[in-house]
Amino acid sequence: MLDKKPLILVTNDDGIQAKGISSLIQAVLPFGEVVVVAPDKPQSGMGHAITVNDVLRMNRSPLYPELQAYACSGTPVDCVKLAISEVLDRKPDLLVSGVNHGENSASNVLYSGTMSAAVEGAMEGIPSIGFSLLDFDPDADFRGAQQTVKKVVERVLSNQFPKSICLNVNIPQLPPEEIKGIKICRQAKAYWADNFDKRYDQFGKPYYWLTGDFNRDDWSEDTDIWALDNGYVSIVPTQFDMTAYHAISELNQWGL
Amino acid sequence: MLDKKPLILVTNDDGIQAKGISSLIQAVLPFGEVVVVAPDKPQSGMGHAITVNDVLRMNRSPLYPELQAYACSGTPVDCVKLAISEVLDRKPDLLVSGVNHGENSASNVLYSGTMSAAVEGAMEGIPSIGFSLLDFDPDADFRGAQQTVKKVVERVLSNQFPKSICLNVNIPQLPPEEIKGIKICRQAKAYWADNFDKRYDQFGKPYYWLTGDFNRDDWSEDTDIWALDNGYVSIVPTQFDMTAYHAISELNQWGL
Numbered sequence: 182m183l184d185k186k187p188l189i190l191v192t193n194d195d196g197i198q199a200k201g202i203s204s205l206i207q208a209v210l211p212f213g214e215v216v217v218v219a220p221d222k223p224q225s226g227m228g229h230a231i232t233v234n235d236v237l238r239m240n241r242s243p244l245y246p247e248l249q250a251y252a253c254s255g256t257p258v259d260c261v262k263l264a265i266s267e268v269l270d271r272k273p274d275l276l277v278s279g280v281n282h283g284e285n286s287a288s289n290v291l292y293s294g295t296m297s298a299a300v301e302g303a304m305e306g307i308p309s310i311g312f313s314l315l316d317f318d319p320d321a322d323f324r325g326a327q328q329t330v331k332k333v334v335e336r337v338l339s340n341q342f343p344k345s346i347c348l349n350v351n352i353p354q355l356p357p358e359e360i361k362g363i364k365i366c367r368q369a370k371a372y373w374a375d376n377f378d379k380r381y382d383q384f385g386k387p388y389y390w391l392t393g394d395f396n397r398d399d400w401s402e403d404t405d406i407w408a409l410d411n412g413y414v415s416i417v418p419t420q421f422d423m424t425a426y427h428a429i430s431e432l433n434q435w436g437l
Numbered sequence: 438m439l440d441k442k443p444l445i446l447v448t449n450d451d452g453i454q455a456k457g458i459s460s461l462i463q464a465v466l467p468f469g470e471v472v473v474v475a476p477d478k479p480q481s482g483m484g485h486a487i488t489v490n491d492v493l494r495m496n497r498s499p500l501y502p503e504l505q506a507y508a509c510s511g512t513p514v515d516c517v518k519l520a521i522s523e524v525l526d527r528k529p530d531l532l533v534s535g536v537n538h539g540e541n542s543a544s545n546v547l548y549s550g551t552m553s554a555a556v557e558g559a560m561e562g563i564p565s566i567g568f569s570l571l572d573f574d575p576d577a578d579f580r581g582a583q584q585t586v587k588k589v590v591e592r593v594l595s596n597q598f599p600k601s602i603c604l605n606v607n608i609p610q611l612p613p614e615e616i617k618g619i620k621i622c623r624q625a626k627a628y629w630a631d632n633f634d635k636r637y638d639q640f641g642k643p644y645y646w647l648t649g650d651f652n653r654d655d656w657s658e659d660t661d662i663w664a665l666d667n668g669y670v671s672i673v674p675t676q677f678d679m680t681a682y683h684a685i686s687e688l689n690q691w692g693l
């Protein structure tokens with residue numbers, strides 16, 4: 182299929198020290214040559230942020246001495262940009278991001294550094310996949326995720342990847358043998374109801390922690406949330422053209 | 438149309454001290470009650486980032502003593518969330534973000550804190566608009582932008598706003614009388630070709646500045662880039678459902 186061994190770029194948003202990226206590296210190693218460029222610290226919730234007002238550092242990571250592995254001071258999207266511009270001598274055949282410690286279904290795709298790295302890869306024309314496990318535990322069990330990674334990567338490398346999209350893969354927290362299968366889904370219309378935990382510091386000044394509840398109010402069978410709740414892996418093909426084409430004619434009626 | 442005076446939430450990503458937000462506040466003041474919650478420092482390129490691993494601070498800003506105006510330590514999206522949860526006693530009738538010092542056309546929408554604040558507003562069900570001027574100068578001339586803000590806000594407040602979208606408004610750097618009009622557009626398929634400026638510090642260690650060239654290679658007349666290049670304001674209706682619906686059937690062929 183490919184003349185050369187596939188070149189696989191690995192990144193994440195939990196940082197290069199996370200168990201999730203270690204599990205991902207193990208799962209993709211049999212498929213090609215692996216290069217890692219990942220944040221040097223947790224970068225959860227960074228969305229599509231890039232570092233424009235500060236410098237970036239990037240150093241070889243001692244965590245993976247057998248690989249070309251770099252820890253970067255920036256965001257997940259910075260990591261992808263640095264990898265392509267400064268580390269790799271050719272465009273990778275595949276970008277995989279994750280495995281995220283925690284869910285990135287529904288509207289979480291917008292806040293997710295894991296998924297933004299995959300979206301950035303897609304903008305660069307690279308087949309790109311973000312993987313997330315429904316378990317925030319730093320020591321989560323990634324066996325089901327690894328089984329999923331292997332299956333999805335095998336199919337991605339042996340098919341023509343659709344243009345201008347990436348894949349948002351979420352994996353239920355189940356032992357591999359209990360995962361019922363994989364569903365291709367749409368992003369559920371489910372959002373966070375935010376709450377802030379307001380506290381006071383030693384000077385009596387207020388500060389806030391962002392908290393909230395995820396309102397799962399779109400349970401249609403074609404959604405990622407339904408799939409995950411019913412024991413399936415969800416895959417949402419995810420695009421970066423954010424134009425709401427259906428609204429163009431309506432806005433044209435406004436006589437602007 | 439509304440029983441009460443419209444409640445208008447103003448934010449941006451260049452920070453509460455920027456000329457752009459001052460110009461925006463001036464332009465929207467005649468339309469309703471204005472509340473400002475904006476970053477306390479520049480937050481360009483923050484995309485849809487939220488602050489999950491640190492606390493947030495929010496204090497009354499002395500810059501706008503006549504208004505309810507707060508400076509927040511977080512990202513533009515944090516500002517929107519804090520405003521809705523902690524500052525406002527009802528859901529605003531309108532959210533305006535900007536006026537950004539610099540363009541947010543084409544794929545820039547993904548990196549833009551200005552637009553991510555508007556997207557967050559849309560997710561909260563608020564009619565939301567991001568405004569950007571094609572001029573990075575801190576002392577840019579915002580007269581054309583202010584004329585545009587007034588026209589667009591007037592139409593938004595007097596029409597039913599489409600569900601689940603926000604507006605991405607870019608304004609060419611022209612005197613008001615030379616702006617040819619407003620075009621409803623799609624997001625151009627134009628992307629950054631990244632370059633990093635690699636330098637060495639006083640210890641001989643490398644660091645990187647993100648730079649790049651914007652490849653304007655989609656010049657169709659229905660794009661935002663075309664409109665701006667031809668003297669028009671561009672408005673792209675922008676959605677947050679990132680599902681690539683057209684790819685679902687193709688992926689179902691893969692037998693995953």
